[in-house]
Amino acid sequence: MTDIVNIVTQRIELRINCEQVSIAVEPRTSLADLLREQQMLCGTNLGCEQGVCGACTLMVDGMPTRSCITSAVSCAGSDVQSIEGFDDDAVMNELRAAFTAEHALQCGYCTPGMLMTARDIVTRLPDADDERVRLELSGNLCRCTGYVGIVRAIRRVLDAHRTSQNVPLAVTAAA
Amino acid sequence: MKAAMYDYAKPVTADSAVALVGASDGMAKFVSGGQSLGPMMNLRLAQPGTLVDLRGVPALRECRSEGNLTLIGACVTHAEIEDRKIDDGTQGLMPYVARGIAYRAVRNRGTLGGSLAHADPAADWINTMVALDAEFLVAGPHGTRSLTAAGWMSGAFTTALEADEILTGVRFRRLSPAARWSYYKFNRKPGEFAEAIAVFVDDAPAGICRAVIGAIDGPPHVIGNARALLDNPDAALLDPHLDAAGLETGSYEYQVHRVAFERAAAIVRENRKQQ
Numbered sequence: 001m002t003d004i005v006n007i008v009t010q011r012i013e014l015r016i017n018c019e020q021v022s023i024a025v026e027p028r029t030s031l032a033d034l035l036r037e038q039q040m041l042c043g044t045n046l047g048c049e050q051g052v053c054g055a056c057t058l059m060v061d062g063m064p065t066r067s068c069i070t071s072a073v074s075c076a077g078s079d080v081q082s083i084e085g086f087d088d089d090a091v092m093n094e095l096r097a098a099f100t101a102e103h104a105l106q107c108g109y110c111t112p113g114m115l116m117t118a119r120d121i122v123t124r125l126p127d128a129d130d131e132r133v134r135l136e137l138s139g140n141l142c143r144c145t146g147y148v149g150i151v152r153a154i155r156r157v158l159d160a161h162r163t164s165q166n167v168p169l170a171v172t173a174a175a
Numbered sequence: 176m177k178a179a180m181y182d183y184a185k186p187v188t189a190d191s192a193v194a195l196v197g198a199s200d201g202m203a204k205f206v207s208g209g210q211s212l213g214p215m216m217n218l219r220l221a222q223p224g225t226l227v228d229l230r231g232v233p234a235l236r237e238c239r240s241e242g243n244l245t246l247i248g249a250c251v252t253h254a255e256i257e258d259r260k261i262d263d264g265t266q267g268l269m270p271y272v273a274r275g276i277a278y279r280a281v282r283n284r285g286t287l288g289g290s291l292a293h294a295d296p297a298a299d300w301i302n303t304m305v306a307l308d309a310e311f312l313v314a315g316p317h318g319t320r321s322l323t324a325a326g327w328m329s330g331a332f333t334t335a336l337e338a339d340e341i342l343t344g345v346r347f348r349r350l351s352p353a354a355r356w357s358y359y360k361f362n363r364k365p366g367e368f369a370e371a372i373a374v375f376v377d378d379a380p381a382g383i384c385r386a387v388i389g390a391i392d393g394p395p396h397v398i399g400n401a402r403a404l405l406d407n408p409d410a411a412l413l414d415p416h417l418d419a420a421g422l423e424t425g426s427y428e429y430q431v432h433r434v435a436f437e438r439a440a441a442i443v444r445e446n447r448k449q450q
Contacts, residue, residue, distance in 0.1 A: 008180075008182060010183060026180065027180075027181055027182060027183035027226065028177065028178040028179065028180050028181055028216075030177075030178075030217075033177075049176035049177075049217050050176070050214035050217055050218060051210060051213060051214045051281065052214075054278070054280065057280050060283075060284075063254070063280075063283040064279055064280040064283060065280055065283055065284055066210070066213075066280050066281065066284070068213075068217070069209060069210065069213030069214050069217060070209065070213065070284065071178075071183070071209070071213075071226075073183045073185075074183075074185075074209070074228055074230070076185075116280075117279070117280070120279060135365055136278075136279060138278060138364065138365040138366050139277065139278025139279065139280055139281065139366055140278075
């Protein structure tokens with residue numbers, strides 16, 4: 001015999017990676033679980049599920065957000081961009097190339113969240129020095145690299161933008 | 176690591192939010208950014224039956240100047256304060272404090288009012304608002320009321336707020352352009368909760384020199400007239416305050432709070448010289 005659990009769902013409308021989505025979710029479903037289990041977008045990784053490690057960081061309305069402690073219902077009407085939504089994003093592609101060149105990942109589990117934070121640093125703080133980059137990265141944990149490669153990769157993109165003022169800094173895939 | 180089941184509502188007025196919680200037999204909870212409540216729910220330390228999301232209430236995001244006072248709505252985020260999107264009137268104190276709260280991803284969602292209602296003694300806003308002697312504005316089923324900074328927090332995670340009341344905002348005196356402040360936070364890793372906090376607000380034209388010893392077991396310890404301590408934070412003057420803050424003489428906590436306080440005082444003295 002199984003207990004009958006009355007699961008109440010709410011229908012929400014939101015944009016996920018530039019696509020309008022209407023979906024029924026339980027209020028307790030986190031934004032990360034909505035993406036991973038209902039949208040089959042598994043690029044967002046869950047680490048600690050208590051907002052500490054930063055692995056699940058993604059963009060909500062263009063701002064880095066912890067998707068493990070943010071409920072999906074609270075994102076109704078929002079524009080959500082997970083790592084899958086940045087294929088055509090100029091800054092993200094520069095960061096991906098720099099992460100590869102600087103060996104900024106090993107196991108790769110933290111990388112989707114790292115790239116979100118890295119993109120935020122490059123677009124919001126174009127004048128950041130290494131100390132500021134490290135400070136801004138302090139909410140994303142990496143247990144493989146020791147961060148040196150990650151800081152160098154972000155540095156590489158920041159420097160490239162500084163030497164080429166023509167590169168627009170705030171291009172978004174959602175534009 | 177998943178939250179227990181709950182229901183969710185996002186009203187657009189403070190009155191309907193209050194009514195929703197009032198009708199819930201004590202099982203509903205207000206939420207704004209959810210950056211403290213979210214982890215607690217995932218860990219199942221909190222299991223509210225209903226969450227009433229306050230981010231849909233435009234009135235809670237209103238900020239304005241009222242003469243020499245500033246009013247800041249409870250649902251303003253830490254990131255908005257950090258980015259100076261609002262006129263906070265604190266001569267840079269609030270943007271400085273905001274930048275040190277957790278991490279940018281948390282600051283994008285977490286709110287001033289949520290932090291104050293949560294009342295973690297080691298959090299930043301509770302200590303900052305006490306240093307600014309802010310007034311706490313509350314709305315509930317019987318109308319609105321206002322609480323003093325001293326009357327707001329009675330203990331760790333405990334405020335004067337009733338379960339069906341909302342903190343709508345804070346109001347405090349704007350600092351003079353000649354005012355000097357310092358905010359010294361000691362923690363081992365950027366973004367974590369503080370082990371010690373010391374705040375100075377020295378607004379000589381307004382006749383105010385206030386200091387706060389924070390991140391202690393209970394509410395922040397306020398020193399209403401800190402002029403002598405600012406000029407000379409030696410043991411004879413400071414020890415009675417560290418004792419009154421509930422710190423055990425000679426302990427590690429006593430020492431880090433002492434050092435934080437001395438450094439905060441030194442920063443203000445240094446800033447005054449550059450005036």
